[in-house]
Amino acid sequence: MLIIRDLHANINGKEILRGINLTVNAGEIHAIMGPNGSGKSTLASVLVGNPAFEVTQGEVLFYGKNLLELSPEDRSRAGLFLSFQYPVEIPGVSMVNFMRAAVNEHRKYNNQEPLSASEFLKMMREKKEIVELDSKLANRSVNEGFSGGEKKRNEIFQMAMLNPKLSILDETDSGLDIDALRIVANGVNKLKNDDNASIVITHYQRLLDYIVPDFVHILYKGRIVKTAGKELALVLEEKGYDWIKQEIEE
Amino acid sequence: MAKEQYVSLYKQYSKTIKKHCSELLNKFRDEAFESLCNSDFYVHSEEKNAINLQPAYDSDFGLNFNRVDINADPYKIFRCDVPNINSYLCFVVNDKYYQNTDQKVKLPNGVVVSSLNTISETNPDLVIPYLFKNMDWKNNPTQAFNVTFAQDGLFIYVPKNTEMEMPIQVVNFMYGNSDIMAVSHNVIVLEEGAKLKLLVCDHTSNDSQYLANRVTEIFVGKNASYEHYKVENTHNKMTNISNVLVNQGDNSKLLTNLITLHNGYTQNNIKIDINGENSETVVCGLAIGDKQQTINNYTLIDHARPKSNSQQMFKYILDDQSKGTFTGKILVQKQSQKTVAFQTCRTILLSKDAHIKAKPQLEIYADDVKCSHGNTIGQLDDTAMFYLRSRGISEKEAKLLLMYAFVHDVLENITVEALKDRVKMLVEKRLRGDLSKCSGCIICK
Numbered sequence: 001m002l003i004i005r006d007l008h009a010n011i012n013g014k015e016i017l018r019g020i021n022l023t024v025n026a027g028e029i030h031a032i033m034g035p036n037g038s039g040k041s042t043l044a045s046v047l048v049g050n051p052a053f054e055v056t057q058g059e060v061l062f063y064g065k066n067l068l069e070l071s072p073e074d075r076s077r078a079g080l081f082l083s084f085q086y087p088v089e090i091p092g093v094s095m096v097n098f099m100r101a102a103v104n105e106h107r108k109y110n111n112q113e114p115l116s117a118s119e120f121l122k123m124m125r126e127k128k129e130i131v132e133l134d135s136k137l138a139n140r141s142v143n144e145g146f147s148g149g150e151k152k153r154n155e156i157f158q159m160a161m162l163n164p165k166l167s168i169l170d171e172t173d174s175g176l177d178i179d180a181l182r183i184v185a186n187g188v189n190k191l192k193n194d195d196n197a198s199i200v201i202t203h204y205q206r207l208l209d210y211i212v213p214d215f216v217h218i219l220y221k222g223r224i225v226k227t228a229g230k231e232l233a234l235v236l237e238e239k240g241y242d243w244i245k246q247e248i249e250e
Numbered sequence: 251m252a253k254e255q256y257v258s259l260y261k262q263y264s265k266t267i268k269k270h271c272s273e274l275l276n277k278f279r280d281e282a283f284e285s286l287c288n289s290d291f292y293v294h295s296e297e298k299n300a301i302n303l304q305p306a307y308d309s310d311f312g313l314n315f316n317r318v319d320i321n322a323d324p325y326k327i328f329r330c331d332v333p334n335i336n337s338y339l340c341f342v343v344n345d346k347y348y349q350n351t352d353q354k355v356k357l358p359n360g361v362v363v364s365s366l367n368t369i370s371e372t373n374p375d376l377v378i379p380y381l382f383k384n385m386d387w388k389n390n391p392t393q394a395f396n397v398t399f400a401q402d403g404l405f406i407y408v409p410k411n412t413e414m415e416m417p418i419q420v421v422n423f424m425y426g427n428s429d430i431m432a433v434s435h436n437v438i439v440l441e442e443g444a445k446l447k448l449l450v451c452d453h454t455s456n457d458s459q460y461l462a463n464r465v466t467e468i469f470v471g472k473n474a475s476y477e478h479y480k481v482e483n484t485h486n487k488m489t490n491i492s493n494v495l496v497n498q499g500d501n502s503k504l505l506t507n508l509i510t511l512h513n514g515y516t517q518n519n520i521k522i523d524i525n526g527e528n529s530e531t532v533v534c535g536l537a538i539g540d541k542q543q544t545i546n547n548y549t550l551i552d553h554a555r556p557k558s559n560s561q562q563m564f565k566y567i568l569d570d571q572s573k574g575t576f577t578g579k580i581l582v583q584k585q586s587q588k589t590v591a592f593q594t595c596r597t598i599l600l601s602k603d604a605h606i607k608a609k610p611q612l613e614i615y616a617d618d619v620k621c622s623h624g625n626t627i628g629q630l631d632d633t634a635m636f637y638l639r640s641r642g643i644s645e646k647e648a649k650l651l652l653m654y655a656f657v658h659d660v661l662e663n664i665t666v667e668a669l670k671d672r673v674k675m676l677v678e679k680r681l682r683g684d685l686s687k688c689s690g691c692i693i694c695k
Contacts, residue, residue, distance in 0.1 A: 048640050049639075049640070050636060050640075051632075051636065071639070071645070072636060072639040072640050073639045073640075073641075073642050073643060073644050073645070073648075075640075076639070076640055076641055076642035077642045082640055084637065084640075087637070088633050088634050088636075088637040090631075090634045090637065090638070090651075090652070090655060091655060091658075092654070092655025092656060092657075092658035092659065093638075093651050093652070093654075093655040097651065098638070098641070098643075098651070101638075101643050101647055101651065102638075102641040102642050102643050105642045105643055105644060105647070106642050109642070141655070142637075158641060162641065162642065
């Protein structure tokens with residue numbers, strides 16, 4: 001599904017990613033962990049085409065297509081989704097209008113007719129239940145005045161609406177209390193199937209109790225320095241990152 | 251025409267002008283003409299960066315001093331297309347009021363909707379307490395010009411405790427194959443406890459050069475409530491100079507919402523005299539400009555009595571080489587304690603050549619007040635833009651959603667639902683770059 005080869009990227013001339021290699025297949029869940037500033041969020045941003053970052057080297061293939069050549073909207077339509085670490089508030093744009101525009105653009109891309117108003121509202125109702133999103137939130141402006149937990153739930157709600165092939169969850173657990181974390185994680189698990197895949201970026205083991213990864217990668221100084229099964233996360237929880245740093249320096 | 255030509259025009263035609271007008275309308279004509287002669291045609295001369303309107307008057311405009319009727323019934327040739335709006339419709343074609351003879355809806359008892367010239371002849375006592383009372387032509391050349399040349403306009407009177415549920419809709423319609431100037435004077439009176447919503451639509455018939463100088467004096471009595479909507483939807487060769495001059499009494503409510511969708515040169519002067527306690531005033535506006543359009547809003551909110559609340563909100567979206575200015579003055583007089591006055595002006599510039607000059611002015615002489623002003627000028631928010639695009643929404647559509655969101659709160663300040671829906675639709679069309687004219691407009695057929 002996704003093949004990343006020797007990916008390098010800069011922001012403001014500073015190199016953050018220094019040769020990432022990663023392959024994600026359908027049905028897999030990959031966790032990416034690593035200390036602050038190691039490049040986790042940068043990787044997520046580069047994959048979805050954030051114009052603030054400049055790719056200087058390497059390639060990314062998504063279903064065989066050169067992902068880096070696509071606009072952010074085409075990446076989304078092709079099945080890529082990012083749950084933002086900091087979801088953006090957009091006063092004046094209602095959730096309904098936002099999602100209707102997004103869903104219909106996806107449908108257009110797939111040569112489908114736009115949804116009728118009633119079909120769309122039915123879909124909204126169904127998907128809201130997945131993350132127990134308050135109906136009132138859907139009538140408000142995008143993320144405006146939402147609590148931290150509501151914003152993250154809203155991200156997963158959008159994911160449910162757009163049904164992506166590959167979802168990247170960028171620190172979706174940050175700022176969530178235990179109950180909210182469980183709701184969000186349950187939402188992600190409900191959306192999981194054999195055809196799609198997830199990359200879960202997190203600092204903590206906590207989220208991985210709920211969303212169980214097939215692989216855990218450690219990102220350090222812009223490179224993936226270690227890959228193992230889910231047990232690696234437990235080791236990190238116990239020992240921190242220092243032993244990894246030492247191993248690298250040696 | 252240069253100023254001298256207007257001066258000689260008046261000298262030559264003043265007899266003709268007066269012959270067709272009521273005594274009341276003629277009363278201050280010569281005095282205003284004197285003021286005009288002594289002025290330098292600036293729109294508000296007390297301002298340091300006054301806007302020179304002379305270029306707007308330059309063309310060789312025709313004026314209808316002899317009150318010749320157009321050879322058509324405006325009610326038949328033009329439909330201002332606001333679907334589902336149930337309004338009492340009237341027309342001012344150029345500067346002449348045309349009574350609707352086929353009005354299905356009846357006005358409530360005592361409500362008068364009439365030609366100002368006619369009513370000031372047939373029922374002068376109704377007009378005398380109000381006509382020219384909000385004017386300051388000695389210090390304002392556009393007002394002096396108006397009093398000098400205006401021969402007619404709209405007169406509305408809503409008696410005590412009468413609530414007009416149905417909005418009155420006046421279409422200012424510029425009509426004619428040559429370059430035409432219209433100078434009209436409107437007076438709107440709401441007695442104590444009265445209620446009225448007025449919708450003003452500005453339209454043009456064809457691509458001649460037009461200039462309109464319109465003054466609307468509005469008197470909102472004690473406990474009365476008045477809403478004033480203006481939607482400008484004309485063409486690039488139209489200059490619209492408008493003075494909206496309001497006097498508010500105790501516990502009164504006022505909402506003005508001036509929307510420029512399409513015009514050549516717009517000059518709005520809004521002056522609100524708050525002469526009542528506990529009154530509420532909302533003054534807002536939306537300007538969408540492109541090509542060489544200019545949209546200027548000048549507001550003065552004069553808090554002359556305590557405990558009143560005023561809010562101003564203006565939004566501009568300017569593209570190409572279009573220009574806008576906002577000069578907003580809040581004056582809180584010494585006796586006006588407990589005044590609350592807010593003002594914001596926000597602008598999005600879509601091109602490098604678009605231009606906005608925003609100038610808030612607060613003059614506060616009372617010490618127990620809450621006042622603020624804020625101006626922002628910028629481009630569309632990049633992070634919001636990326637967020638929308640990352641969900642599959644195209645750049646063009648995302649831009650549209652954000653522009654629409656930007657103007658959203660001004661449009662929410664429309665309480666006539668049918669009008670709100672229509673304006674929202676027109677704004678969306680306009681932002682999409684389509685011609686935003688009403689489908690009823692002759693020019694589009």
